Every structure is written in structure tokens, then in C-alpha cells.
Amino acid sequence: MDSFTDLVAVVTGGGSGIGAAVTAELRERGVRVGVLDLNPGEPAPGVLPVVADVADRVSLTSAMAAVAEEFGGVDILVNNAGISAVGGIDANDDEEWHRVLDIxxxxxxxxxxxxxxxxxxxxxxxxxxxxxxxxGAGLVQRALYSASKGAVHALTLSTAADLVTDGIRVNCVAPGTVDTPWVARLLARADDPVGERERLEARQPTGRLVTAQEVAGAVAYLASPASGATTGTSLAVDGGMAGLRLPARS
Known part of the structure; x- marks a missing residue:
């Protein structure tokens, strides 16, 4: 716990879902946090909300400077902001491909x-x-989203290689289906919301959705100075989906 003392983090997309859970986890460990989001929420002790858009470089530069000025620097960056996309390879037009990959x-x-x-x-x-x-998993009806997250994984490895001599560690977490407001909205649009939730739960060997708090715990582990030998790693938080192959349920 003490390894986080006096550190400052920036969490993009920190206003809700996984980002909000990460902010809460880091604050619990004593980290001061700048929350960068289109809707970053209200100020709180040790939390600086800053309106920012990851699609706008000027916005991000200004927001990062505001956090550094308020807290005296930035030690941890959690790149959480992102959007989803549903459909196969032919389901989204060029504009949507550009929008999702851009964000x-x-x-x-x-x-x-x-x-x-x-x-x-x-x-x-x-x-x-x-x-x-x-x-890394071939999920149905997730062509664009999967392509964007595959790029995040590759970018993590490349950036880790580039920055290791600067003493900057770069890792990523790879959640399974997380029980967030976004997933709730997705389920609400399904023809059979109860059945769709059961399907999502069943594809993870633990038989349930991942919680945002579990992802936040993994982020905190990778961000901690106590993990100083860990860089260029992808940590699955997916209920065993990536690596386990269980017998079919009867």
C-alpha cells in the first residue's frame, strides 16, 4: 500500500464504469487522481475532474498540464477511455471504422x-x-472492436520497448465481459436481455461477468512501483476465458 505514497495518476474515461472503479481503487491506495473525461464528475478530496476529449490532442495536453500543476506531476497514466462497436466485418462503414480506431x-x-x-x-x-x-479471442460480431483492441495490445508492446530505457513501464489489462453500465445498455437493446446476459456469463469459465473492481485491482497491480519488473505484459482479467478449455456443460 505504501508504494503508492505521493504518486499522481491520470485516468482517461475515469468518469464511469471501469475508469471510475480505477479512480476509486487508486484513491483507496493513496494516489491523487486526475479524471479526464467528457463528463468527469465532481471534485473530491484527492480527485481533480478535468473535461477532456481523447480525440482532441490540444484538449489532452491542456488537461494533463492542469493535473500536473494541481498535484505536482504525473506518475501513472491509465488509458481507459474507449468506445465499442458491434457487428461483423461488413457491419460498419468507413466513418465508423475511423471513429472507433481514432478513439x-x-x-x-x-x-x-x-x-x-x-x-x-x-x-x-x-x-x-x-x-x-x-x-486475442475470435468473438462473433466484434470485428471493428476486436481490431481496435488488438491494436492496443500491439501498441502496448511497442511502447514498452520504446520507453523501457526511460524507466517507464507499459502494460495492459485484457478484461473479459465486465458488468458495467455500457454492458447493461447493450443487454437492454437485445431481443432477449436475460438470455443474452446468461450467454455472456456462460462463455467465461467462472460463469459470471467480471466486475469493474476486479479490473481496477489488476490496473493497480500493474501501476504499482512494487511491480517494477513487469513491463510489456498483458494481464487477462476474464474469468479464465483466454486460457481455460472446460468440458461442455451438460
């Missing part, structure tokens, strides 16, 4: 670039990107 992939590059001047001055610099199990 999910280029948005990480923008936020990381904006944070680098501060991270390079940190004694415990770490970047954690939020990827997805979709980066």
Missing part, C-alpha cells in the same frame, strides 16, 4: 504523448492501457 487507438497515443514529459520526470512512471480479451 480506441490513436486516443491512447495522444494521451501518452501528452503525459510523457511528466512521466519522464517521475521516479515510478507507469502506463496501463485497457485492452480486451477481444484482442
Amino acid at each position: 480506441n487507438v490513436v486516443g491512447i497515443a495522444r494521451a501518452t504523448s501528452a503525459a510523457l514529459p511528466y512521466l519522464r520526470r517521475s521516479r515510478a512512471a507507469a502506463i496501463v492501457n485497457v485492452s480486451s480479451i477481444a484482442a
